[in-house]
Amino acid sequence: MKKPSLHPLTWWIWSGLLAIAVVRFQSTALTLLCVGAVAGLVFWLREDAPWGRSFSWTLKLAIWILLIRTVIGMLIGVPIPGNTVLTLPIVQLPSWMPGIRIGGAVTSERLTSAISEGILICAIILIFGAAASLTSPHRLLRTLPVYVYEFGVSIVIATSALPQLVTAASRIRQAQLLRGQSLRGFKSWKRIAIPLLEESLARSLDLAAAMDSRGYGISSKRSRYRPIKWSFLDSFVIISAIAVVGVS
Amino acid sequence: MIKFSNVSLIYPNSTTTVLEDLNLEIAEGEMVLVIGPTGSGKSSLLRLINGLVPHHTGGILAGDVSVDGLSTQLVKPGGLSHLIGIVGQNPLNGFVTDTVEEELAFGMENLNLPNDFMRKRVEEILDLLSLAPLRNRTIATLSGGEQQRVAIGAALVMHPKVLVLDEPTSALDPIAAEEVLSILQRLVHDLSLTVVIAEHKLERVIQFADRIVYINGQGETKIGSTEQIMIDSPIAPPIVELARALGLQEIGTTVREMRRMTQDLRDKKYQSVEPKNSSSKSLRIKIDSLSVSYPGHVAIKNFTTNISSNEIVALMGRNGAGKSSLLKAIAGISQHNKGTVDVSGVDPQSLKGKSRRESIGYISQEPSDLLYGQSVSSECEQADSDNEVKPGTTAALLEQLVPGVSGHTHPRDLSEGQRLGLALSVVLSSNPQVLILDEPTRGLDYQAKRELLSILVSFAKRYDKCVVLATHDVELVAELATRVIFIADGEKVADGTTLDVLLSSPAFAPQVAKVMSPHPWLRVRDVTAAIEIS
Numbered sequence: 001m002k003k004p005s006l007h008p009l010t011w012w013i014w015s016g017l018l019a020i021a022v023v024r025f026q027s028t029a030l031t032l033l034c035v036g037a038v039a040g041l042v043f044w045l046r047e048d049a050p051w052g053r054s055f056s057w058t059l060k061l062a063i064w065i066l067l068i069r070t071v072i073g074m075l076i077g078v079p080i081p082g083n084t085v086l087t088l089p090i091v092q093l094p095s096w097m098p099g100i101r102i103g104g105a106v107t108s109e110r111l112t113s114a115i116s117e118g119i120l121i122c123a124i125i126l127i128f129g130a131a132a133s134l135t136s137p138h139r140l141l142r143t144l145p146v147y148v149y150e151f152g153v154s155i156v157i158a159t160s161a162l163p164q165l166v167t168a169a170s171r172i173r174q175a176q177l178l179r180g181q182s183l184r185g186f187k188s189w190k191r192i193a194i195p196l197l198e199e200s201l202a203r204s205l206d207l208a209a210a211m212d213s214r215g216y217g218i219s220s221k222r223s224r225y226r227p228i229k230w231s232f233l234d235s236f237v238i239i240s241a242i243a244v245v246g247v248s
Numbered sequence: 249m250i251k252f253s254n255v256s257l258i259y260p261n262s263t264t265t266v267l268e269d270l271n272l273e274i275a276e277g278e279m280v281l282v283i284g285p286t287g288s289g290k291s292s293l294l295r296l297i298n299g300l301v302p303h304h305t306g307g308i309l310a311g312d313v314s315v316d317g318l319s320t321q322l323v324k325p326g327g328l329s330h331l332i333g334i335v336g337q338n339p340l341n342g343f344v345t346d347t348v349e350e351e352l353a354f355g356m357e358n359l360n361l362p363n364d365f366m367r368k369r370v371e372e373i374l375d376l377l378s379l380a381p382l383r384n385r386t387i388a389t390l391s392g393g394e395q396q397r398v399a400i401g402a403a404l405v406m407h408p409k410v411l412v413l414d415e416p417t418s419a420l421d422p423i424a425a426e427e428v429l430s431i432l433q434r435l436v437h438d439l440s441l442t443v444v445i446a447e448h449k450l451e452r453v454i455q456f457a458d459r460i461v462y463i464n465g466q467g468e469t470k471i472g473s474t475e476q477i478m479i480d481s482p483i484a485p486p487i488v489e490l491a492r493a494l495g496l497q498e499i500g501t502t503v504r505e506m507r508r509m510t511q512d513l514r515d516k517k518y519q520s521v522e523p524k525n526s527s528s529k530s531l532r533i534k535i536d537s538l539s540v541s542y543p544g545h546v547a548i549k550n551f552t553t554n555i556s557s558n559e560i561v562a563l564m565g566r567n568g569a570g571k572s573s574l575l576k577a578i579a580g581i582s583q584h585n586k587g588t589v590d591v592s593g594v595d596p597q598s599l600k601g602k603s604r605r606e607s608i609g610y611i612s613q614e615p616s617d618l619l620y621g622q623s624v625s626s627e628c629e630q631a632d633s634d635n636e637v638k639p640g641t642t643a644a645l646l647e648q649l650v651p652g653v654s655g656h657t658h659p660r661d662l663s664e665g666q667r668l669g670l671a672l673s674v675v676l677s678s679n680p681q682v683l684i685l686d687e688p689t690r691g692l693d694y695q696a697k698r699e700l701l702s703i704l705v706s707f708a709k710r711y712d713k714c715v716v717l718a719t720h721d722v723e724l725v726a727e728l729a730t731r732v733i734f735i736a737d738g739e740k741v742a743d744g745t746t747l748d749v750l751l752s753s754p755a756f757a758p759q760v761a762k763v764m765s766p767h768p769w770l771r772v773r774d775v776t777a778a779i780e781i782s
Contacts, residue, residue, distance in 0.1 A: 048544070049346070049388055136346050174581050175617035178610040179634075179674070191620040198616070198660055203341050209295075209304050210342030214402070215329030215358040223360045225353030225370070 008139040010234045015131035017241035019124050024248040028116040034244075035123045042130045051133055054166050058129030062122040069121060073114025074106050082109035143228060168199050249410060249442045250274040250297060254311035256467075257292060257301065266292050268467035269311075276409070277440035279432070279456055281447065281474075283483050284463035285693045287663040290446040291337065293463065294412050297444065298332040299325045316409055329355055333403025334412045337691075338419075339395050340388075348390075348398055349374075349383045355406050373401045377431060392567040393424025400428065404435070410442045411435070417452050418690050421566045421720045423755050425452050432456065448693050450485035451723055451759050454478075455502040474501050483694050486723055487759040489772045506763040514764060518778045529556035532682055532714045533578060538587035540573050540738075547573035549738040551587070555716060557681075560708050562729035562746070563718040564756060570738040571718035572613070575684050578716060579610045592681050602678075605635060609680035613687045615671035616659065624662070624670060625655030628677075635678040645673035649703055650696075665696030672703065683707060685717040689724055697721075701728050726750060726758040726770040746770065 018038070022031050039059070046052035075088070077100070084105045091102040172195050176188070252272040258265045266289040274280050282290045295301040299320030302309045313320045316331055336342045345351045352373055356366045374380040377397045382390065387398060396416060403411060411432070417425035433456050435441045447453045460477040462470040470477065478488045478499050487506055491499045494513065500506035507514075533555040540548040547570045555561055563571045576582040577589055580596025589596060592607050599607060611618070621627035628642035635641075646653060650669035653662065659670060668688060675683070683704070689697055705728065708715050719725060725732060725746060732749035734742035734756075742749050747768055750757055761770050769775045 047386070049386060139346065141344070171612070171614070172617045175610075175612050175614075176620075178579055178581060178608070178612075179605065179618050194620040195617055199614075206336055206338065206341035207344070209300050209325075210334075210336060211344055212304060213298050213300055213325040213329060213332070213334045214344075214355040214406075215326045216344075216354075218326040218329065218358055219360040221360045223357050223363060223366070225350060225357055225363065225366050 006237065007228055007230050007234045008135045008143055010237050011131040011134045012140075014237050014241045015127045017238070017245050018127050021241070021245040021248040022120065022123050022127065024245070028119055030248075031116075031119055031123045035119075035126050038127055038130045042133055046133050047136075049136065051135070051137060053133075055129055055133040057166055058126060058133070062125050062129075065125065066115075066118040066122045069118035070111075070114050073117060074111065076100070076102050077110070077114075079104065080107055080110045080113065082107035085111060139228070164203065165196060165200055169196055172196055172199075249276045249278075249316060250444070251314050252296070252311070253314075255296065255313060256310040257289070257296065257307060259305070259307040265467040266307075267296075267463070267469065270469050272461065272469075272471055274442060274444065274459075276442055277436060279436050279443045279445070279458050280461060281445050281450075281453055281457035281459070282461045282463065283447070283450065283477075283481070285465050285483070285695060286448075286665050286691065288463045288465035289467070290463060291414055293461070294334070294414050294444060294446055296320070297410065297412050298328050298334050299323065300334070326358075330359065330406050331408055332410045332412060333400075333406060333408040335396075335399045335403055335414065335416060337414045339399035342399065343387050343395075346386050346388075347383075348379060348385055348387060351387060351398055351402050352379075352405050355402060359406075369405050369407075373405045376404070377401045391424070392419050393421070393427060396420060396424070396428050397431070400431070408441075410444070413443070413445045415447055415691070416445065417447065417449060419567075419687075419720075422452075422722055424567060425449075425720075426755070429453060429456060448691065449721070449723075450483065450694075451487065454485055454487070457501075475499050485759065486772060487763065490760055490763060490775065493772050493776050503759065503762045510763060513779075514767065516782070518767065518782050520768075529558050530712075531555075532557050532559075532592060533716070534588075534590040535578070536588045536590075538574075538577060538584055538589060540570075540577050540582060540584045542573075547738050548577065548584075551738075551740055553733065553740065553743065555714055557712045557714050558708060559731055560704060560715045560729050561717070561731045561733060562725040563716065563733050563735060564720070564722075564725065564749075565735035565741075567720075569735045571735055572686055573738075574735065575610075575686050575716065575718055578682075579608055579684055581610075602635070605678035605680065607680060608682050608684065609675035609678065610684045611668070611671055611675060611686065611688065613690065615668045618671045618674060619659045619667070621659060623655060624653055624657050624659060627659060627670060627674060628655070631674040631677045637677060642673050642677040645676055646670060649673055649699060663696075664691035665693065665699070668692065668696070668700070672700075676707065679711075681713055683713065683715045685715070685719075687719055688717060689719060689721045697724060704728060722750065722756055722758050726760070 018034060022034055025031055042055045046055060079101065085108050087105045088103040090104045093100065093102065169192060172192050176191050250273070252270050255267055255270040256265055257267045282293055284290050292301050295305070296313050297315060301307060303324055315328060318328065318331070320328070343351055344354050349370060352370045353366050356369065374383055377400065379397060379401055382394060387395060390398065416428055420428065429452065432443055436443055445453060454474060457474050460472065460474055462477050462481060462483070475498070478484055478501065487501065487503070488499055491506065494510065496509055498509065500509055531554055535551055535553050538548055538551045539546065551574065563574060565571055573582065577584050578591065578596065580589065580599060594607070596608060619627055621630055624646070625643065628646060629639065631642040632639050643655070646669060649672060650666050653666055653670070659667060662670065688700060692700065701724070704715050707713055729746045732742070732744065732746050733740060734749055742752065747770060750770060751761055751768060758770050760772055760775060764775060767778070769778060
């Protein structure tokens with residue numbers, strides 16, 4: 001089946017609406033359902049392009065954030081009464097910090113609240129990550145009006161650099177593995193980050209120079225070769241998202 | 249058409265001038281080739297033409313550059329976009345849109361040209377560059393030659409009077425390079441387009457050039473006709489080296505000219521020079537019915553071969569034929585679905601850390617991927633301590649490969665050749681049994697290539713190791729390899745000695761072989777050796 005081609009703004013508006021809905025749900029189950037649907041949609045619709053592959057990285061990031069958020073939520077915060085699951089040692093805080101404590105009894109209520117808050121944050125990250133991986137940054141640029149020229153250049157550089165960074169990172173990782181370096185710890189992070197940063201800088205400069213020499217921003221008006229049209233399918237996607245917000 | 253008057257250029261925070269007092273006039277319909285060692289300022293000269301230097305890069309420009317009467321000091325690069333088309337070294341970095349059609353239209357959209365006008369122009373270019381079947385393809389999925397053609401098309405669609413190309417064939421296989429260059433040749437003749445090209449692989453472009461600008465690296469330039477410059481240029485393609493070695497009166501730059509000049513020589517009878525049988529060999533790499541596939545396509549199909557020590561094997565084939573996939577499988581970084589790979593008796597995928605370094609050295613297409621140090625010396629020290637060798641070993645290796653690199657230099661500031669040298673010495677410091685190189689000569693000038701050559705030959709011969717490299721550079725293969733494996737669409741098409749494989753395919757034959765055919769000589773030294781014996 002041919003994948004439908006949508007207006008580049010559609011998925012971003014859709015993400016915004018879904019994020020509102022997820023915040024209003026106040027229900028972990030519904031949020032998870034929503035994230036599941038979004039992930040399914042991404043794996044079905046994404047193109048075989050650098051930005052299409054960025055979603056799995058967003059997924060990893062979200063899982064990390066969930067873990068960290070849960071641990072912090074268990075350690076720090078206002079005590080919530082309930083069934084104690086385990087008790088951690090309490091750190092004594094000065095008297096001018098009433099109501100806050102670090103450590104202490106971890107109740108099951110507290111655990112669920114920490115996890116559900118973490119899931120909410122991750123859900124929002126994933127929803128916007130989905131929009132980023134479903135929309136080509138180049139096509140997005142084409143919808144921008146020319147009078148935001150300088151802004152447009154920085155946007156295209158940022159958005160096209162990020163997914164390409166993902167591909168470059170895995171290539172550099174591979175090269176470092178071949179040098180026989182272990183890829184654990186802070187030092188290995190530096191080993192990948194430095195060549196990556198250099199490459200993305202060079203790449204961005206190349207792109208900016210190419211855009212400049214092809215007359216980007218020269219004319220205050222800009223014609224469209226094949227204008228990006230808002231189609232029925234776009235409206236359908238947006239209306240479905242509005243419906244979800246309405247239900248929440 | 250293009251006029252450089254008393255142009256001098258210096259970059260900020262630099263003490264050396266890139267160009268000094270350059271005076272050059274390029275007429276309409278001329279094809280000018282810019283040559284010089286790496287880092288000599290060829291790209292700067294090209295980018296001066298449309299004002300990217302200094303508007304985009306900074307730097308102080310004295311004198312004036314004007315194109316069709318417009319001075320680049322007064323008009324910014326964007327304002328010259330209808331007049332000058334510029335294609336950068338790596339076209340993929342300069343693409344703004346996703347699909348071929350949109351990319352072609354981008355420049356015209358910027359100038360707010362009406363829609364029906366754009367449609368007409370795009371169709372015209374699609375036909376001219378035979379891009380019509382690709383019109384709706386995503387650019388990222390095209391092959392290197394196709395991408396280069398799209399980049400040229402995107403420049404030509406503006407109907408420029410000047411086309412500027414920075415190393416247009418460096419990443420292309422010989423056939424794709426031929427395609428691109430013959431299109432340029434046709435444009436010069438049909439439309440009287442003015443073309444300025446910088447290129448290291450002179451053997452590919454020299455026959456098309458009207459004039460040559462030689463930059464020596466200290467800012468001095470020399471301008472003249474192809475023959476004038478080639479008579480004493482330190483940078484010369486094999487065909488010119490041949491003319492010099494034979495002591496010919498004139499210098500021919502095309503195979504046809506050279507064949508005419510060497511008619512008598514070729515008619516004589518020569519004793520065949522027996523190739524020396526190389527010494528004892530031991531099996532190093534064993535590949536048995538290997539298949540590698542990625543989602544969507546099969547990269548390597550049922551590949552079987554053995555590679556021994558003392559061998560230098562060149563993998564050749566068109567862009568996307570599966571050369572890199574095969575190298576990665578040998579290095580053990582890609583998952584293969586079928587078959588086995590065995591390097592010095594072990595599966596390379598299981599190698600880790602020190603034992604990996606000691607059995608396989610791998611240099612990818614981007615040698616800088618391996619480097620992360622803040623200076624050359626810290627990079628060398630890191631390699632020494634990683635490999636537990638005597639401090640200074642890597643630095644000594646580097647000095648041998650590329651003499652005179654300061655230890656304080658940041659790896660990023662090295663030239664392409666020096667960076668490759670650094671990556672090589674880091675990899676060689678662990679003394680691996682097998683060395684793998686993926687496209688090592690991209691962006692290397694003849695001097696750097698000669699150095700690479702001597703390193704690889706001594707590594708294989710003296711230390712009884714084996715080298716496997718993937719390359720498009722026919723001349724390098726002729727000089728270096730003992731054996732060539734030709735791959736097409738993931739399958740082995742030919743496997744034999746360099747002589748047999750290179751002579752059997754006209755597209756992949758080196759210049760000397762084309763001139764001297766039917767004699768089986770690939771290199772200038774083959775010719776001189778045969779003449780000496782007889």
